[in-house]
Structure formats: structure tokens, C-alpha cells
Amino acid sequence: MKNFFLLVSILLFLSCGEKENEKSITEYRQWHMVTLSFEGPETSEEAGENPFLNYRLWVTFKNGENEYIIPGFYAADGDAAETGADSGNIWQVRFTPDQQGKWSYAATMHKGENIALSEDPDDGTPVEITNASGDFKVIPSDKQGDDFRGHGRLIASNGYFQFKDSGKYWIKGGADSPENLLAYEGFDGTYRMQTSNDDGEAKTNDTLHNYGPHLRDWKEGDPTWQDGKGKGLIGALNYLSSKGMNVVYFLTNNIKGDGKDVWPYVSPDDFTRFDVSKLEQWEIVFQHMQSKGILLHMVLQETENETMLDGGDTGPLRQLYLRELLARFGHHLGMNFNLGEENGPADFTPIAQNDEQRKEMTRFITKIDPYNHPILLHTHSHEPARTNVLDSIVGFTDLDGLSLQVDKREGASGVVETWKSKSREAGHEWMITMDEIGMWHTGARSDSLDGNHDTLRRYVLWGTLLSGAAGVEWYFGANNRYHDLNTEDWRTRDRLWEITDYALNFFRAHLPYWEMSPEHGLINSKEAYCFRKTGEIYVVYLPDSKQYTIDLTEAGGDYSLHWYDPLKGGELQQGSIKTVQGGSVQELGFPPEADKQDWVALLQIVK
Template identity: 65%
Template sequence: MKIHPLPRIFFSVSKCIVLPALSVFFLVSSCNVTKTKTGQTSEISGPVSTGESSVDSNNVISNQIYKQYHTVEIDFEGPETSEDAEDNPFLNYRLDVVFTSGETTYNIRGFYAADGNASETSADKGNIWRVRFTPDLLGDWTYSAKLYRKNNIAVQGDILEADKVQILNNKGAFKVTESDREGVDFRAKGRLVASQGYYKFQNTDMYWLKVGANSPENLLGYVDFDDTYRMASSSKEGEASTTDEIHSYPTHLKDWKVGDPIWKDGKGKSLIGALNYLASTGMNSVYFLTMNILGDGKDVWPYAKPDEFTRFDVSKLEQWEIVFKHMQSKGILLHVVLQETENETMLDNGDTGLLRKLYLNELIARFGHHLALNWNLGEENGPADWSPLGQNDVQRKAMAKYIKETDPYNHPVLLHTHSHDPLRSDILDSIVGYKYVDGLSLQQDERKETAEVIERWRTNAKEAGHEWLITMDEIGKWFQGAVLDSEDPTHESLRKYVLWGTLLSGGAGVEWYFGAKHPHNDLNSEDWRQRDRLWQISNHARVFFEENLPYWRMQPEHNLINIKEAYCFRAEGEVYALFLPEVKAATIDLSGESGEFELFWFDPLNGGELQKGSVDTVTGGAVQALGNPPAVVGEAHNDWVCLLKKI
């Protein structure tokens, strides 16, 4: 039997039908649209029912129909309590729900949901306990739920001495049919996992390449979320300056569309609009912190109070969930960054004890059901001169292990690095090959070294027996990053050394960090349009890779090209992708090949279709000249991408 570990994964119900004489609520609709209070429509992921739910003589709920990869959300009536109850509902209760289909079993842990509609009511009390589950298999499913009560039971593995709290109708059944989604919506293809150094849709042959926004890191420091504010403004060397104002994203209000989600009679529109805009550019990933207490922004935390680490803000977290669901429907991966270098030791002094386990449990439970998500162990993880109280090797390994063993969906776990060696390598040398870390969220200060660093750590990981997925997520220098289009219209160094250097060296993706000392920086950016050109350039690279390359089977061989700072990525005997910073007298060594290759050119700045140049084909067995590309149509530049395909 295939058993998946007990995690914290739950399902939220925004609209529910109370079945007569039952203590269970179900999100039921005859279609995938529900009405908000303002009359706007918003997409939900709930079940589709062809008729009324039925309850048999054993109080088993049945006749529910869900779509594959859509979230199943079930609410149970349990004891009446509150966020600040003396008997802590987050720590002293544990809802376990077992979902079974054939020989596949998922053990999912539920969470306290106040009144079941806290995103709208801001309730901090109630008797609703919720579970979320995303089924991957078609066919019949059953579930069985149990609620336990014992001091600290939420972070203890032993339930034998716990009291069982009665919840009626704790068993049910439902059917899963094929997903009705298409395009970038992750419900069309399923869950992303780490495989052979890349993101891959689980149980398919489809791979996925990441391009997106690394800033603002405090994305969730947003005025429309309940109880969200800046604890203190700051203006320190080494970080972006802040004021008392938090994010409102006013310029993106126009990007919200009728039918998009909102909460509380119109809140959330500007953030939803910002995500709409980013998705429209082809970007598919956003990096954000879920806790920056003691960190740079000091405006994001999941707790009811920022100095009480065992009580969570139910309504705020439900509002986060509304945003996360929308991101998934727009094809945006949730890059969840769990802590900052300044607060690595805030919980349990860096250990994975009661407080850290509880924090991780709640996030996994409430948000782990999402299909495209990776857990980042923390920004700049490990001690540094400016933050000497970082986690040590034993502590970061314990944290990674706990996440992998608690998350039932096997989401990738990444480690965000320092920006240079030996500070970076001292940490990575001790964790490379560790099976509970799936890869690196790389920070790199010197742009020209990007390709070499990625290739080196991919090789080190492979030699250590556990391949790493490496994404280039924070390019330096820390004060600069990716500046505005108005400051750097063609983003030449980012395009050459970082974007194409990463992807043609085996990197699994790129995110753009905005730096600390430029307008619209890593903490105060309100308008993603300020870097519209950068998103376009990034999307050109993503489209080229997806349409032309089996990149997950390719290897970097930069020395095959005669030009300095050129890159070569190849699947031997099949295809070569070359980045040439200039094309004059460019050659490639094909002495190890046989047969003919057709030659195409791609414009990395202006994008477009593949084009023909002065040479149509080259033949293996010798060093071959690549000829000249076509004339540039659009903004002038010297760099080109050359594609060789075996005929």
C-alpha cells in the first residue's frame, strides 16, 4: 500500500450547505462559480454535485463529485473555541483525515477555521474545523476524520493517550472526474515536483521552467489583509528603507477583472490585479516571505500577534488563501520563503522544536494542497557577519527533514544561499547530497559568474548522489539587482549573464530581485510594470526553451564555442542551443558528431519566431562556422541565440 505521511493539509469552505441534522459542512455547487456579497462572481475549486448529497444509515456522506487536481474542502463542526482560548486550538487539538482510493492513502491533518467564513467575517472564534485535500487519482475516494485533544498534540506524533473529541458524520465518499481546466492553470496538469534537476508535473513526462518575480519579498505586507501593519520602519545599511506605509499596489487596481476574487465587499482587488498583470507577461513564479518578524520589512506574519507564536490569525490566513488560489489559476508558482536570516533562530533558537513545528504544520496544512509550490528554508540561510545568529547545519537539516516528512505532497524544499564564497560554500559543502533538500534558491553577487556557479553546484550535487534543482533567484549586487526599465532599458547584463547564462547551464529558472537602493525596490515596490521590458525579455527565453528544447536532457558544454562568454547547451546527437554575445567569426566544435544539423537564429531581446541566417546547415565531424544571423528587426543588439537541430 502506498502511504503518504501525516501532514497539515486542509480545505477551506467559503460557501457551504448545512445538511439537516449533520455536523459536517460541504462546499457544494452545481458549477464552479459562486456569488460574492457584491454580486461579482469568483472562481472556486469546490465539488460539483449532480444532485443532493446523500447520507446512509451509517452517516456516511456520498454523491459528491470533484474534479482531479481541484481542492476538496470539508468542514466539520467541533468544539466551540477561539484564537485566544485558554485551551489553545492550534496546539492542543489535532484533526486527522485519511483519504483513500484503492491502494493509495493520504493522511491529511486539518486545522481550526473559526466560524468557517473568517475571510469575510474576520471571526476569531467558532466551532469549525477544516481539511483541504487535492486528489490526484480519478475514481472513487473515501475519507475518515478524527479530532484529538491533548496538551501539545499538534506537534506530537503519539496520539494513543489523546482524548477523542466527537465529530459527527466523520466518514464520507466522493468521486473524482477529469479536470476541466486548460492552459496555464495548474489544475490542468497537476502537481510540480523536483525531478532530474528540474520542475516536473508528477506522473507525467512534462517539465516546467520557472521565470518570475523575486520582489517585493514582503508581497503579503498588504493593506487589505486583516491585522497587517509594519511593526517598525527602518533605514539601515544593507537593506531597503521602509516607512510606516505598507503595500497597497494602487497602480494595479485597473488590472483586476470582473469575476476575479475579492473579500469583504471589494478588498484585495489591487493585489489580485497585480498578479493578473504579472501572469499576462508570461511570468509564472512569485517569491514571498510568510514571516519577516525581526527581518527587513517587519510586516508579514501568520500569527494573531507578532509576539505570540502559538496563536494564528485565521482570517488573515484565509485571505492569503484566496490570493494563493488565484495565483494557481493563473499559472503562478508559490515560492514560499519561511524565514529571513535575521529571524532564523527566533523559533526554538533555530531548532525544530514546538514552535517551529507548529509554524510549519499550519502552513503545510492550510496551503500545502496547492499544486505548484516550493518551500524555501529561509532567505540567506546560515550565519553571516550582519546576522551571526543563523541556523547551523544540524538545524537546517532537521528543518528540511521535518518539512519533507510532514508535507504529504512532496513539494520541493530549497535552500536560499548567501551571495558569494566561501560564506556560501561553507554551508553548501555540508548539505550537498542531503536527500531532504531538493535544490538551491541561488543568490549570486557577481553576474558574470552565474553560469559557472550553477554548473559547479549541479555537478557537486550529482556526484553526491542527489541531483539539485537550482534556480537563480537573487542576482546582485544587493543594492542594485534588476533595476527599472527606465534605468536599464535592455537589461543587457541580466539578459546575457543571468537569464541565458542560467538556463543554458542547467538552471531550472530565474526570478528577478529588485535590489535595495533603487526606486521600486525589494521592500517598497508597488508596480510590476516598472520592469515590463524585463518580463518580456524573460518570457522570450521561456518560450524558446519550451518550444524548442528537451532541456531536462541537455548538458552545458560552453567550451565547444570559440567566443568568450558564450554558452552551449546540448543533447548530443540531437540539438544544440548556443548563446553568442557576438557572432563575428563564431564557430562550434562538432567533431564528435556525425550528420547534418539545421541552423536557426533567435532574437533574445526582441523575441519572435526562429529565423534563418547566412548558413542553412552545418555538418558534424569538424569545427564549423555559424555564419551570420539575419538583420535585427526591432531594438538593436549584438547577442543572438543559435539553434542547431539534427536533420
């Protein structure tokens, strides 16, 4: 009997021990950032033994059959955003787990000449670090709404953005300007190298962004650093999110380019040393953007500096640059890489990357990115400069699509259709986002000068979305008072954000847009746009309230007909005709209000 009670006691002890172990394991949430810190070599940004080149930290994360090898980075004292530290012995890795359950990790550090560029796991001398292995548990996310942590990672799929795990599609709208968003006075080591008064680019003085008009948009509980820095920029992002916008375009390196005020380095003339505290402050802003559901449109270079690193090749300097950005920011769920603004040669920028160099850069990003972020190429604005670059890369499978620039807005939809068609015929359909509308000197003017943005709304917003574009961003031009480099207040385009939000809401609520294609010829006007899934749903943008017809010869059945107001948004409305029949050309009747404004007609099969 004593042996029986002894056995029961042992089993109870072991059971309690297992439960205690289960309780003590660290928990993280699915799609939330995991940051692990390791104590390693004491060093600094300017150390003779370059910590960015001559040390390599890799961390392997495993969950069942899932395995990710994630690069780590030098983190100075581990709190550099607050302290401004440029030295210390802390090294870190960031990771966003995509599966629930138990995860393990194992970290290795090696030292050697330029080892950060080596793919050979056996290269270099092993370096001892603390916390080199462990386990953690991933539980469900607690985020909802726009926060990417409630949805997972965005990838490119079927010509659109899509959440990898849920399969839900996502469409973007937001700000292309100011492109030097990160030229912010609250970031360490940030200044403008020289002002600009050159023809063909926006004029600047020696003042960095402070986003003072958006201080009122910062909310209690929002992030700051160093005793309150960051409120203007964080407030600006809050405002943009409040208007329904979900993407911001920004450069990470404009040395030699417009602005000359953004770079990740300690110094703009040494491309092997990175400013840890500045990059940690960028990360605070990026995390806030993700919590607001704002896509990080990360533009890696400008046309003026695309040959600055390695003469345009993906040599050691470009590799190091890309590796650092990926290690520090690649964990973000809503992010795409852009190979560079106006990439490739043109009359005004003849010294540029060539076809093989941009392909090599794309291949390298694809190879080192464990998360499969979309990779886009920003184009020139007109022919033949645009086609000279794109004809040589269309069909290249590592490139996910185009960040499109178009000078003449009336032709924007046709350019989208052209490259969607060419890429499809080449066997790899591109995602095309309409990111910079011209002319270069004007772009999107302030509301005070263009109240309802009639031509932008018609030709660019609805015209390109109904031609297969995966989203729209608004560029503020070079010659406006509030332009592409000096804009401090996004409220100058408040109305533009509103009408963009109306369009995005319509697409989300009513369209399987990823299954649709343009067929503008179905309408009896060259001024109209038509987007359809044959026999199921048709969307028609009409520039005014005149009488129009749609050719439904290809489709049978009856279709309900409702109207949407692109100036006011809201619910679908009833016009003069409630239903139309397939199999012939049909009149669309009149919208609810017979005025001169534009309207959107929605035809849906009656089942």
C-alpha cells in the first residue's frame, strides 16, 4: 500500500511539474512581433571590427515542419531609440510567427571578414552569445479591425494584394507624398545635405519635416521616444488612417536624389555603418503604421542614386544595405519593396541600372526574404522611357508588379490595361498599382485649388481601379505650394482622401475584383469604364448622367441595377430602371439624381 501511495505522489508531482513548465513558457500572439535579445560582443557603430559586416547572427525558428531562418542585427544597448546609444553588447532578432502552437528557436553568431554577406553557415568563427536557444508558445491574435496583426501577412496573388493565411484580398489607397517622409526632425542623425532649387524637382530649404499641424492628431497612449519626440509624425499617420487610407510611400535612401535627407547610415558617405538609434526610431513609426493597417511602401532608392552602390550591381554594399533593411524591418506584415523610383535610364537620368542589374537586385531580395514580400518596380512616366525598361523585364517571375507612374492622367487606365495584358501574355501577370500621377509639376493639387479633384477622380481613381489596378497613391507634384518634399499637413488633400475612401469602400463591399477584368467597349461611350465578371457582375463608371447603354449580349439572365455616388459614397441607390435583361444591348436609365456629376452603376445577376 505504501508503494501505491508513493507511486501516486510521484505521478502527481510530475503532472504538476509539467503544468508548471507549460505555464512558465513565454507566450506570444500569432502575427505579433517577437523580439529576442542576445548578449554578445561589446562593440559600436564605428568599431574597427565592423559589427555590420564582420558579425553574422542567424536565428532558426521551428514549428512542426515550418522553419524560418531569420537574420539578426546589431542593437547597441538594446534601447537605442530612447538612449541614442551607438555602442553596447546587445544583438536582436525580430520575427512574426504565422502559426499557433509551440515554437523553438536556435541562434548562432559567427565572426569573420565580411561574413554578413556569406550564405555558408560554416563560414567564420563561432561567437558565444546568451539566450542562444529556447521555446515559446504562440496563441491567437487579439487584434481586430485594420490592424495587420489581426489578419496576417500580405503577399502578391492574382494581380492583387492578398492575406496569405485567410486568402482575403486587400486593395490600397493613400499617400505617395511626401516621398521623404522619414526626413523628420525627431529622428537621430537626420539632416538635409543641401537645399534644392534645380529645375525638374521640388524646391527645398534647410528645414526638415516636423508635421506640426498633426500634433493635434496624436493620442494619449500613442508611441513617442526621447521625452515626447515623434508626436507630429505619429499624429499625421493617425489622421491618414482616420480618412480610411491604408498605404504610405517613403524612401529609405535619397542620397544624391531629391531632398537629400534620408539614409539609414551613420554618415551619407560611408555605406557600411548603420545608425542604430535612427533605425530603431523608424521601427517605432513602422510598428504604429502596422497597427493602423497602413502598408509600408518601402522605396529602396531614387533614379539619381541607383548606381551609387556597387555601380548598380548587387555587390557587397547593396547586399549589406538590403540585408540590414530586411533584418530590421522584414518582420512587418503589410510591406512591399520597391526597387527604386523611376528605375532605369531616361533622358533626364541617363546613368542608371540596366536590365540585368535590376533583375539581379530582384533575385537577391527574393533569395534573402523569408516572408515573400511583394516586389514592385517604379516606372518612368511616359514612352519610350517606360517601355524601354519594361519590355526587357516583363515576364520575369521574381518581380511581382509595377508601381506605375503616368504623366497624362487621361491615359492612365490604358497604361494599366497595356501592362496587365503584356504581363499576362508573358506568363506572369503583374500586380499594377497606380502610384504617381502627373504631370510631374502638378500631380494632386490641394483641395483649395481642386475641390473635388474631378480629373483625378475620373481618369485615375475610378479609371485605373476599373482597369485592374491594385490600388492608388497620390503624388503632390513638384511646383505646388505643398509639394512632394515639403508637405507637413495631409489635410491639404482632405477631400481627396474622402473620395478615395468612397471608391475603396465600394470595391470592398460589392466586388470580387480579383476575379474581374476590364471591358470598356461594352458601354456606348469612350468616356466610360466597365469592369466585369462575365454573366455575374458589371460595374460601369459614367462621367455624367446622360443616357448610356451596356452590351449584355454575352450574358443571359436578369440583372439588378443600382447606383453609387462617387462624390458622397454611402449606400447603393435606386435609379430609373431596377432591372435589365441579358442577351442584348440594354439601356441603363438615369441615376437617382439627374445632374451633371459622374455616377457608378452596379449590375448583379439575379439568382
